[in-house]
Amino acid sequence: MAGHGNVVATLKEAGYRLTPQRVMVLQAIAEGGGHQTAEAIHREVVKTYPYLDIATVYRILQLLKRLHLVTEIDLGGDSARYEVAEPNKHHHMVCRVCSRTFDLSTSYLEELRLRLVNEFGFEPDLEHFAIGGQCAECASG
Amino acid sequence: MAGHGNVVATLKEAGYRLTPQRVMVLQAIAEGGGHQTAEAIHREVVKTYPYLDIATVYRILQLLKRLHLVTEIDLGGDSARYEVAEPNKHHHMVCRVCSRTFDLSTSYLEELRLRLVNEFGFEPDLEHFAIGGQCAECASG
DNA sequence: CTAGGTGCAAAGGGTTTGCTACAAC
DNA sequence: GTTGTAGCAAACCCTTTGCACCTAG
Numbered sequence: 001m002a003g004h005g006n007v008v009a010t011l012k013e014a015g016y017r018l019t020p021q022r023v024m025v026l027q028a029i030a031e032g033g034g035h036q037t038a039e040a041i042h043r044e045v046v047k048t049y050p051y052l053d054i055a056t057v058y059r060i061l062q063l064l065k066r067l068h069l070v071t072e073i074d075l076g077g078d079s080a081r082y083e084v085a086e087p088n089k090h091h092h093m094v095c096r097v098c099s100r101t102f103d104l105s106t107s108y109l110e111e112l113r114l115r116l117v118n119e120f121g122f123e124p125d126l127e128h129f130a131i132g133g134q135c136a137e138c139a140s141g
Numbered sequence: 142m143a144g145h146g147n148v149v150a151t152l153k154e155a156g157y158r159l160t161p162q163r164v165m166v167l168q169a170i171a172e173g174g175g176h177q178t179a180e181a182i183h184r185e186v187v188k189t190y191p192y193l194d195i196a197t198v199y200r201i202l203q204l205l206k207r208l209h210l211v212t213e214i215d216l217g218g219d220s221a222r223y224e225v226a227e228p229n230k231h232h233h234m235v236c237r238v239c240s241r242t243f244d245l246s247t248s249y250l251e252e253l254r255l256r257l258v259n260e261f262g263f264e265p266d267l268e269h270f271a272i273g274g275q276c277a278e279c280a281s282g
Numbered sequence: 283c284t285a286g287g288t289g290c291a292a293a294g295g296g297t298t299t300g301c302t303a304c305a306a307c
Numbered sequence: 308g309t310t311g312t313a314g315c316a317a318a319c320c321c322t323t324t325g326c327a328c329c330t331a332g
Contacts, residue, residue, distance in 0.1 A: 074217025093263050121277025136262025
């Protein structure tokens with residue numbers, strides 16, 4: 001897998017250490033494909049490194065979230081799920097007043113999508129999505 | 142407040158008892174206005190009836206949810222919030238294959254709205270919302 | 283009367299935190 | 308050598324559950 005160089009670079013630039021645990025967690029998220037729970041990630045890594053603690057997984061996930069390397073999807077009921085962040089994929093919020101557009105990470109709509117699929121079996125088209133509304137500046141001004 | 146008759150009727154029809162606790166919880170939700178947590182509801186009722194247990198609040202909320210009298214909104218991070226269900230207000234899912242439309246409770250988009258407001262200060266226009274996609278039947282058929 | 287509901291207390295599950303030893307740099 | 312991290316265990320928070328008593332119908 002290429003692209004891991006980015007992760008390493010991002011970690012180092014931010015002054016974080018590249019530990020085996022972080023590499024393994026990152027691999028597990030990437031290889032797992034979809035949206036995985038912290039527990040699933042832990043279960044996967046433990047196969048090859050039995051000492052990894054679930055608390056460490058949570059700390060790493062927080063870190064990766066903060067660095068925008070992974071995205072958290074949390075529907076409330078069960079545990080949160082994590083996926084590799086795809087920086088290019090996003091939707092838009094369009095202000096009806098000033099017409100400016102703001103990026104909106106796919107994860108926001110991913111939560112909605114997951115619920116529609118799970119609860120209704122309805123697979124929404126969310127490819128080119130834009131939400132109209134009023135931005136913070138125009139609302140306060 | 143009129144409309145409480147509906148609630149009483151719904152409870153009785155379903156074979157449930159009308160207890161003071163249920164009335165008080167329902168009142169607290171209605172009067173609280175927005176989306177309240179179980180703890181906030183409990184805090185409110187306890188002012189006039191100090192014996193109400195938080196577990197009872199949760200049990201009543203589950204019941205009201207099951208009867209579609211209140212709606213649960215759960216963003217994952219903090220505790221779930223509850224609001225009176227407004228049966229008339231809903232959005233639509235439109236199947237791109239069969240063109241049928243399916244009702245979508247406002248609570249689904251309410252979660253999205255809350256996140257956009259909280260995290261970006263962006264107030265989305267979600268009045269007449271329709272989501273395109275493919276329904277369960279057309280996806281399996 | 284009698285099923286269903288409440289209060290109390292304790293358990294549960296996911297997530298976070300304090301601390302000491304350890305490893306990346 | 309420093310300082311951030313991992314492992315461990317315990318705490319945390321919200322929510323659920325078991326059980327004996329009580330109350331709405």
